[in-house]
Amino acid sequence: MSNKLDQSMSLAKPDALDITNKQKIALSIGLIGLFILVLAFFNVNFPNKGLFLTLSLSLIVIGTIIYAREAYLTKLEGIKNDGVWFKSISSRGILGWSLGIFLTLFYIVLYFFPIYLGLGKDGAVNTGLIALFDPLSNLLSGNNASQWFVYGTLYTVAILVFGYKFMLKYRHNRYQQLRTASVMFFQTAFAFVIPELMARLNSDDFSLPYNDLKNMWPLNYYAFDQWRVDQFINAQTIGLFFLILGVVMVFVISPYLTYKYGKRWYCSWVCGCGGLAETAGDSFRQLSDKGIKAWKFERWMINSILVFSVVMTVAVISTFLGYDSEKYWFTKSVFLISIGIFLTLLFAGIMYYKRNELNKSAIKGATGYFTLTIVFLVFFSFFDLSQIKINASYFSFGLNQNTYAFDGALRSFYGFGIGSIFSGVIGTGFYPILGNRTWCRMGCPMATIMGIQQRLFSKFRITTNGGQCISCGNCSNSCEMGIDVRAYAQKGENIVRSSCVGCGVCSAVCPRGVLKLENDSMDGRINPTEILLGNDVDLMDLVNKK
Amino acid sequence: MEHIAIIGNGISGVTAARHIRKLSDKKITIISAETDYFFSRTALMYVYMGHMKFEHTQPYENGFWEKNRIELKKGFVKHIDSTSKTLQFAEGDSLNYDKLIVATGSKPNKFGWPGQDLNGVMGMYHKQDLENLEKYAPNNKVCKHAVIVGGGLIGIELAEMLNSRNIPVTFLVRENSFWNGVLPKGESEMINRHIKNHHIDLRLGTNLKEIVSDENGQVKSVIIQETGEEIPCNVVGLTAGVSPNIDFIKDTQIEIGRGVKVNRYLETNIPDIYAIGDCSEQHEGIDQRRPIEAVWYTGRMMGETLAQTICGNKIQYKPGHWFNSAKFLDIEYQTYGWVFAKPRENEAHFHWKHADDTKCLTVCYNTETNDFLGLNTFGIRMRHETFDTWLTEKRDVNYVMNHLHEANFDPEFYKHFEKEILTAYRNNLQTA
Incomplete structure (x- = not known):
């Protein structure tokens, strides 16, 4: 059917639905704020940088706040998705594509050409955009800004203002409000203010790496790089505490919380990537592909990246343990053997205890990936990776001309391919094209680990309410992870999927009250049914108990 | 191979087709003049509102039908010849069947208002x-x-x-x-x-x-x-309102009233022709249901049931406890069991409304036995399974009011009103 209203590729008037005059003013205010940043980018030298930075960020914040209040507070509480598929920006129209291209370019410059943003090389003073942020950086950490400080500030501002907008949009829904308040808090405190303030503690004989406590391995793929581990160890008690906390987070705290609440405790309540996706990215959630093909691609992609990240991390750690064996009480062989034993026990345990919950393709995939990982472990134990040299230019479109040892090559390639290109350029730059959770769905290795656990060892599920589903599709449409929620709901089957981040929007938009996110007993959590509740009880018994 | 033809690709016909496929290898053809693929009619509104695109209202991917060997035919059935078991299409072609399921749904009522066929x-x-x-x-x-x-x-x-x-x-x-x-x-x-x-x-x-x-x-x-x-x-x-969409049946042998008349096995008066969903009419309403039920859920249940009969396990259509739901602008509505607009003989209602004027509920019970009979809830989600169990167990109204929190299905962290409701209920009993 032609949505005749949908003129979203029209340049003259990309949006079919008009915005109010107040919103136009709000938009102008925000754009003026943004324009100050653009001027700075083009090296306009503002006389009082602190003042202009404050002005710029304030205008952006105020503009967004006015816009959001006009959009939601003028209407009664309820679901506010009118025109989502008509608006150019949220339906891959001309505005959507423009924003996508702009963000992508921004990320490429940020990661690979920070000099264009005005980063002073080798101790030179900052210029341009980065210099504009120097006063704020000095205020917090006492140092001049870097491209990462600029990014971190804008990222935090985005989560805060769009978080506010999201809270207004869902002002009738306390789950959404609390969850959003939580990501706003964790981003501001843990990812931004605390690490910056902690940098003040650093001196000549004491230094801690920039440490976002909630950002754990393997999302933080450099968590166990040698320079970080060394810095932690050198920082004595407090450093060791953070190092051990990092390990405990991965192996104890995260599995426990995921068991109790599902991976949502992290992905949609704590995580910074998730935080941006849920706030600034909320307008794009409907763009994720719900097709079976996308799901098949997702399974291969995300599990491959997990294997890659494990192999890379093991290679990096085993190498520095190997050539500097006196410094660490752990030797390379002890490390590799213990990883091997741990993975074997984990794999065997799942295959034995959960064999009935895995289908054939899952068993095949898991066996293949497990074998591959073990092969790499064996390879690492017989070869000195630091002696194998690889030229990076073959793998980086010439962006990187260095020659690396094998472990370093893996590490750089992971950092480049996964850390920068996937999580940044594609993950966020493509929000308006692929939806707001592409990285979380297709790439994040941390999401994969918690996802496997969520599918197999967690009390979390989305319960479907008996026979009440009308197959309308609002749930699937709003699922940012591309889960075809309706496919489960219309069968009266609970949704137990490794990818679900528990954002709760499917439940919110359901017009018939069918979906509820819950933590309950593990028994009967997965409950496929043929005949739904409400029909003849004898027929239900006959068909469902087969 | 037996050929099952289904007229209508709505929830009733599609459910029947899916279940017949699960139970058998019969040839299945679904016929529709409206759309190529099954879509959720109740979701059409969201397309106009821009929440979804039309393709999002289709619960199955297009490849689903071929994969499950369910043939789809676009065409308008003009006439059913039940002696030769042939369907004649307005487009001029025809199709033979062994068994026929009529699942053509409803059409909007028009009461002969002057100007009712104008443009717009x-x-x-x-x-x-x-x-x-x-x-x-x-x-x-x-x-x-x-x-x-x-x-x-x-x-x-x-x-x-x-x-x-x-x-x-x-x-x-x-x-x-x-x-x-x-x-x-x-x-x-x-x-x-x-x-x-x-x-x-x-x-x-x-x-x-x-x-x-x-x-x-x-x-x-x-x-x-x-x-x-x-x-x-x-x-x-x-x-x-709507009424059964059965104009093309009027000059056939099939018995009709307001809808296509069917017995408890969903059979019409003609052997091998069945009718389900909105277009079917029971000779007598089942339980306290109406003879014609134009509801998504009943269409689906008839489809589930008829598939059994068609595949050799002949069973009656025996729907369980009544339930339904809707949404009035921002206010969700669910109902379980029977709550009529006015209490009938030996029935009473307890009504509670929240001060914000967007949430309320009504509980209906029998004044003689105190049996709980049904609940309407607005702005508070309730658990279907819990109410279904309570109705089966014939719980009394006091039990239901005291255990209402067990049935709450609102999202986590929502404010709960069970205490307030219970207090109101107790006060109501003292004054009544």
């Missing part, structure tokens, strides 16, 4: 109605005002749709309170206020006299029966 007058049921609405009411410049006639579930949905595009709506409701043939007074009145809060011009106790044409055969205005007032408008939505 439409129901809101078929996909074509949606296309029509998109044509005549794309925005509030083309459609400066719309009038909706008939205060039921589709009427309020149409009002919500037009409201989403800032088109001013006048909503004519025959009854003196919205949907009060079904909803008890307190609930119905709360919805009246909610409609008005959305700036919809709700006219209760108001009937349509005629629809006036302009010089081009397009709607110009409507005239109100009671006052003679003329309301200028560009679109008129006729939403005064």
